[in-house]
Amino acid sequence: MVARRFVVSGRVQGVGFRWFTMNQAAAEGIAGFVRNLPTGEVEVAAEGEAEAMARFERAIRQGPPRARVDEVVTDTLAPTGRHIGFTARQ
Secondary structure, three states: OEEEEEEEEEEOOOOOHHHHHHHHHHHHOOEEEEEEOOOOOEEEEEEEOHHHHHHHHHHHHHOOOOOEEEEEEEEEEOOOOOOOOEEEEO
């Protein structure tokens, strides 16, 4: 089990990025959350199996068709097991 925090910048708000991220997380069995930041970035906190997390990270580095991902800053976290499912936060 691995956990990561991603801060995604570019054109990532108002283009379905949170919805896309939730769908990718569901497909990979990833738990956590996604939320828009006041800076215009999107924050993703996620934990899951290592191979699933690698596929999930590749997907969010690309984003949905209307998005433009300029940068993804990644932090490694300790898995907590606290998250059940994957949610969008405000």
